[in-house]
Amino acid sequence: MDYSQFIYMRPELSLIAVIVLLFFFDLFVKGKARGYFQPLACLLMTVHVLVNVAPSRESFSLFGGMYQYVPMMSIVKTVLAIGAMVVMLQANNWLLRDDTRHKQGEFYVLLLSTLLGMNFMISAGNFLMFFIALELASVPMACLVAFDKYKHHSAEAGAKYILSALFSSGLMLYGISMLYGTVGTLYFDDMAARLSGTPLQVMALVFFFSGLGFKISLVPFHLWTADAYQGAPTTVTGYLSVVSKGAAAFTLMLILMKVFAPMVAEWQTVLFWLIIASITVANLFALRQQNLKRFLAFSSISQAGYVMLGAIGGNAMGMTSLVFYLLVYLAANLAAFGIINAIEQNSGKVDMDDYNGLYKTNPKLAFMMTLALFSLAGIPPFAGFFSKFFIFMAAFGEGFHVLVVIALLNTIISLYYYLRVVKAMYINSSDAPIATFRSDGYTRLSLALCMAGVLLLGIASSVYDGINLFAFGL
Amino acid sequence: MIHMEYYLVVSTVMMFAGIYGFFTRRNLLAILISVELILNSVDINFAVFNRFLFPGQLEGFFFALFAIGVSAAETAVAIAIIINIYRNIRNIQVKNMNELNG
Numbered sequence: 255m256d257y258s259q260f261i262y263m264r265p266e267l268s269l270i271a272v273i274v275l276l277f278f279f280d281l282f283v284k285g286k287a288r289g290y291f292q293p294l295a296c297l298l299m300t301v302h303v304l305v306n307v308a309p310s311r312e313s314f315s316l317f318g319g320m321y322q323y324v325p326m327m328s329i330v331k332t333v334l335a336i337g338a339m340v341v342m343l344q345a346n347n348w349l350l351r352d353d354t355r356h357k358q359g360e361f362y363v364l365l366l367s368t369l370l371g372m373n374f375m376i377s378a379g380n381f382l383m384f385f386i387a388l389e390l391a392s393v394p395m396a397c398l399v400a401f402d403k404y405k406h407h408s409a410e411a412g413a414k415y416i417l418s419a420l421f422s423s424g425l426m427l428y429g430i431s432m433l434y435g436t437v438g439t440l441y442f443d444d445m446a447a448r449l450s451g452t453p454l455q456v457m458a459l460v461f462f463f464s465g466l467g468f469k470i471s472l473v474p475f476h477l478w479t480a481d482a483y484q485g486a487p488t489t490v491t492g493y494l495s496v497v498s499k500g501a502a503a504f505t506l507m508l509i510l511m512k513v514f515a516p517m518v519a520e521w522q523t524v525l526f527w528l529i530i531a532s533i534t535v536a537n538l539f540a541l542r543q544q545n546l547k548r549f550l551a552f553s554s555i556s557q558a559g560y561v562m563l564g565a566i567g568g569n570a571m572g573m574t575s576l577v578f579y580l581l582v583y584l585a586a587n588l589a590a591f592g593i594i595n596a597i598e599q600n601s602g603k604v605d606m607d608d609y610n611g612l613y614k615t616n617p618k619l620a621f622m623m624t625l626a627l628f629s630l631a632g633i634p635p636f637a638g639f640f641s642k643f644f645i646f647m648a649a650f651g652e653g654f655h656v657l658v659v660i661a662l663l664n665t666i667i668s669l670y671y672y673l674r675v676v677k678a679m680y681i682n683s684s685d686a687p688i689a690t691f692r693s694d695g696y697t698r699l700s701l702a703l704c705m706a707g708v709l710l711l712g713i714a715s716s717v718y719d720g721i722n723l724f725a726f727g728l
Numbered sequence: 729m730i731h732m733e734y735y736l737v738v739s740t741v742m743m744f745a746g747i748y749g750f751f752t753r754r755n756l757l758a759i760l761i762s763v764e765l766i767l768n769s770v771d772i773n774f775a776v777f778n779r780f781l782f783p784g785q786l787e788g789f790f791f792a793l794f795a796i797g798v799s800a801a802e803t804a805v806a807i808a809i810i811i812n813i814y815r816n817i818r819n820i821q822v823k824n825m826n827e828l829n830g
Contacts, residue, residue: 318760382791389798393805400809407827412809414825417759420802424766427795428743431773438782440791481828512807
């Protein structure tokens with residue numbers, strides 16, 4: 255056995271090291287020193303990001319093809335790790351509350367376990383590996399959703415999440431078993447060579463979509479999203495909506511391009527309707543939401559539709575724009591959730607009406623929220639405009655004209671509901687606005703990071719070009 | 729010798745019985761049991777395909793083994809969450825899961 259292979263799994267190994275260190279810190283450190291938990295976790299994550307930030311140039315596959323690596327995966331893993339780090343920064347305020355203080359260690363270990371699952375999921379080269387990694391990403395996630403165990407709504411959200419996750423992974427496994435029955439292998443490379451597009455394989459493809467469609471929350475599989483997002487602790491909601499979704503979106507694109515390449519016409523049709531349904535239905539539901547977490551849940555479903563626009567063409571430009579979109583979406587959405595979290599921790603308010611007159615009392619938060627929402631809606635000169643532009647270009651270039659027009663019309667609807675929040679904060683007046691408060695240093699640091707992303711990612715073209723270096727198509 | 733089709737009929741019936749149960753049951757534990765039916769039907773599928781179509785290899789059996797292990801882990805977490813709900817509201821009926829809606 256050649257142990258040098260393990261060196262190539264750098265992102266996973268360093269993440270495991272972080273998990274083990276935090277676990278032992280949680281186990282053995284008592285008393286006052288526990289106050290260093292948060293800084294230590296963030297420091298270790300920073301080290302993890304820095305160790306893995308430079309992608310290796312060559313591609314390789316390990317363990318007989320079970321684990322695959324191309325440089326693009328390393329970029330996505332870094333983006334996800336940065337997202338997890340921002341979530342950890344935002345979690346501080348909530349974790350130091352009396353009812354969660356003793357569970358700090360569990361939070362970090364569970365969070366990083368899901369991240370580890372996502373890393374393996376991205377690098378999987380076999381459906382067995384992919385399945386185990388997907389479950390590693392979703393089982394600890396259910397624990398995180400149900401983390402506030404003395405609150406009924408958190409447990410209810412956790413139950414809805416885990417039951418939907420089980421159901422959709424059951425359907426996905428049924429699809430994979432049919433694929434196995436028709437081609438006799440589970441390795442991605444062999445399967446791509448043997449698939450021929452028989453009706454049974456098309457049925458298997460549709461079943462397969464349900465597993466990742468659930469994690470990305472595309473429309474027929476989105477029913478858990480709003481409830482789980484609303485009931486989960488707000489930091490976990492931010493993590494669910496960005497990191498978990500981003501990993502699944504990238505993986506779905508990779509599998510469609512690598513494994514289902516012979517059936518490209520079939521999956522493009524499936525994806526075409528899923529995208530239209532996701533964007534339109536989610537937008538219509540978002541219009542009538544009052545709870546901000548629920549509102550952002552529907553907004554994230556429609557954003558998932560936009561993300562998949564990058565995958566439908568199956569070309570290199572689509573891959574670049576998808577990864578870039580994920581990065582920009584991460585900055586904007588985590589900023590929005592960070593602000594909601596800060597306000598919820600300080601005043602307990604999450605409804606849109608509660609935000610009336612926020613500008614008078616907390617002008618900085620209101621301004622940052624506005625920037626984040628503008629970026630989500632795609633207003634220039636913020637990063638969201640450029641990411642939407644690139645992703646529309648990628649789909650348009652492959653001839654999906656109708657799809658792009660529908661998506662464009664939907665951005666107008668989305669602008670309306672994003673502006674509703676801005677209107678509440680700036681124009682509506684309120685007798686009892688949220689009191690002025692100063693958020694803690696970690697939250698401010700995380701918001702500064704996100705704002706830098708929202709403002710600079712679109713303008714600094716080197717980011718897009720850097721991602722573009724490693725992109726590949728069908 | 730029993731033909732492969734009979735096994736597949738059993739697994740398909742289990743699969744759709746599970747889907748039907750998932751949508752119609754009104755108790756969280758019954759829903760969980762329905763999902764287990766789905767997962768077990770998949771295990772049968774893998775074992776049968778491996779045994780009848782590709783007898784020279786073990787990939788399907790391994791997948792079934794891992795699927796059993798993973799679904800046990802998922803069930804453990806699901807039951808823990810359901811117990812948590814029971815502690816909060818002394819009830820695990822679906823009609824009481826209505827705090828989150830809109």
